[in-house]
Amino acid sequence: MTASPTTKQAEISAEIAELADDRSGAQPRLDYPPYRSSRLRHPGQPPVPVDPELVELHSPVFGVQDVDPLEADLTIAHRGEPLGERIVLSGRLLDTDGRPLAGQLVEIWQANASGRYAHQRDQHPAPLDPNFTGNGRCLTGPDGSYRFVTIKPGPYPWRNHHNAWRPAHIHFSLFGRVFAERLVTQMYFPGDPLFGLDPIYQSITDPAARELLVARYDHDLTEPEWATGYRWDIVLGPGAGTPTEARP
Ligand SMILES: [Fe+2]
Numbered sequence: 693m694t695a696s697p698t699t700k701q702a703e704i705s706a707e708i709a710e711l712a713d714d715r716s717g718a719q720p721r722l723d724y725p726p727y728r729s730s731r732l733r734h735p736g737q738p739p740v741p742v743d744p745e746l747v748e749l750h751s752p753v754f755g756v757q758d759v760d761p762l763e764a765d766l767t768i769a770h771r772g773e774p775l776g777e778r779i780v781l782s783g784r785l786l787d788t789d790g791r792p793l794a795g796q797l798v799e800i801w802q803a804n805a806s807g808r809y810a811h812q813r814d815q816h817p818a819p820l821d822p823n824f825t826g827n828g829r830c831l832t833g834p835d836g837s838y839r840f841v842t843i844k845p846g847p848y849p850w851r852n853h854h855n856a857w858r859p860a861h862i863h864f865s866l867f868g869r870v871f872a873e874r875l876v877t878q879m880y881f882p883g884d885p886l887f888g889l890d891p892i893y894q895s896i897t898d899p900a901a902r903e904l905l906v907a908r909y910d911h912d913l914t915e916p917e918w919a920t921g922y923r924w925d926i927v928l929g930p931g932a933g934t935p936t937e938a939r940p
Contacts, residue, residue, distance in 0.1 A: 697851055697853065697854050698854055699728070699853040699854060700853065700854055700855075701853060701854065701855055701856070701889060703853070704726050704852070704853050704856070704889070704891060705888070705889060707725060707726040707891075708726050708888075708889075708891060708894045711724070711725075711726070711894075711897060712894070712897060713897075714897040715897065715898055716897070717898065717901075718896070718898050718900075718901035718904075718935060719896065719901070719935050719936060720892075720895040720896050720935060720936065720937070721895050721896075721897060722734035722735065724891065724895040726852075726891035726894065726895075727852065727891040727892055727895055728852050728853065728891075729852065744870075744871075744872055748870065748871040748872055749870050749871075749872075750870060750871070752797075752867055753795075754795075754797040754831060754867075756831065759797065759829055759830060759831050761830070763828055763829050763830065764828055764829070764830035764838075764839060764840050764841065765828070765840070765841040765842075766800075766802075766824070766825070766826065766827070766828040766840065766841065766842040766843070767823075767824075767841055767842060767843065769823075769824075769825055770822060770823040770824070770825070771823065772822070772823040773823060774804065774805070774821050774823040774824035774843050775804075775805050775806075775821055775823070775824075775843070776804065776805025776806075776821075776824075776843035776844060776846075777805065777843055777844040777920065778841070778842075778843055778918065778919040778920075779841070779842060779843065779844050779919055779920050779921065779922055780839065780840070780841055780913050780914070780915060780919045780920070780921045780922070781839070781840045781841075781842060781862070781879075781907070781921075781922050781923075781924065782837065782838065782839040782840070782910075782913055782921070782922075782923055782924075783837070783838060783907075783923050783924040783925045783926060784832075784835065784836040784837050784838075784925045784926075785798065785832045785836045785837075785838060785866065785925075785926050785928060786836055786925060786926070786927050786928070787927070787928060787929050788927055788928075788929040788930065788933060791836075792832070792834070792835050792836025792837075793832060793836050793868075793869070793928060794832055794833065794834045794835070794836055795831055795832060796831065796832045796836075796866060796867070796868070796869075797829060797830075797831055797866070797867055798829060798830055798831070798832060798838045798864065798865075798866060799827070799828070799829040799864070799865040799866075800827065800828050800829070800840060800842070800862050800863060800864055800865075801826055801827040801828075801862075801863045802826045802827075802842065802845040802861070802862040802863060803826060803845040803846060803848050803860075804819075804820070804821040804824045804826060804843070804845065804846070805821065805824075805843050805844065805845065805846050806818040806819050806821070806846050807845065807846030807847050807848035807849075807860075808820055808821075808846075808848065809826060809848075810824070810825050810826055814848075816848065816849055818846070818848070824843065826845075828840055828842065841919065842862070844860065844881065845860050845861065845862060846860060847859055847860050847884075847886055852891060856889075857886050857889070857890075858886065858890060858892065859880055859881075859884040859886040859887055859890050859893060860880065860881050860884060861878040861879060861880050861881075862878065862879045863876070863877075863878055863879075863937070864876070864877050864878065864879055864926070866926065866928060868928050868929075869928075872930075873928045873929060875926070875928055875933070875934065875936055876936060876937045877905065877926075877934055877935060877936050877937045878892070878905060878937055879905060879906075879907055879924050880893065880905050880906045880907065881906070881907060881922070882906055882907065882908055882909060893905070896935050901935055902935065904927075904934055904935060905934070905935055906924075907922040907923060907924035908922065908923055908924070909921070909922060910922060910923040
């Protein structure tokens with residue numbers, strides 16, 4: 693069960709299929725053997741419930757002066773335009789009762805159009821883009837909405853097993869109103885052919901729940917001659933919230 697580059701996709705897919713009937717919850721399974729590198733990084737015992745301490749009932753608050761609106765456009769951080777498919781990505785941040793969460797910090801990071809992160813640990817042979825760093829942030833508006841302009845990231849290889857590829861995704865981080873609402877997750881694009889093969893996406897074994905992580909194409913967000921639009925809403929809070937990132 694250790695990470696092995698010789699493990700074949702067929703073996704991982706068989707393990708995914710074996711666990712696919714588990715309907716135990718809408719969140720990623722922490723104990724999910726097909727995601728090899730998580731084997732030693734998840735709790736071996738059930739969590740012990742504790743009352744939140746006072747510090748956990750608060751969260752950092754970011755004011756309008758902390759975040760420049762230009763930080764929501766990932767395509768203007770350098771001298772030239774990044775390569776790739778320009779997209780508008782927007783949605784609303786809501787609580788579990790459907791109420792908008794205003795003034796919340798939304799942070800994203802992602803690979804470039806070739807599937808390469810501008811990070812020293814990503815050394816796979818796809819080109820870096822001198823005009824794309826791949827991180828941005830914004831504050832939600834009064835109606836809980838956020839909006840980014842970026843490029844669609846490419847899929848990239850990882851070493852979970854031989855020939856393992858991640859579906860294209862954008863990482864999201866939200867602090868929430870209290871630390872207990874902290875959410876780090878990944879957003880995906882509709883129709884990705886790698887969904888069925890990816891142990892991170894499949895670690896949410898409830899199909900309806902994992903679909904909550906897939907944005908939908910929205911022609912009303914698409915701007916003529918300029919960018920296609922994707923919409924993705926996020927629900928913060930206990931219970932029916934957006935699934936978190938599949939990591940211990
Ligand atoms: Fe990633």
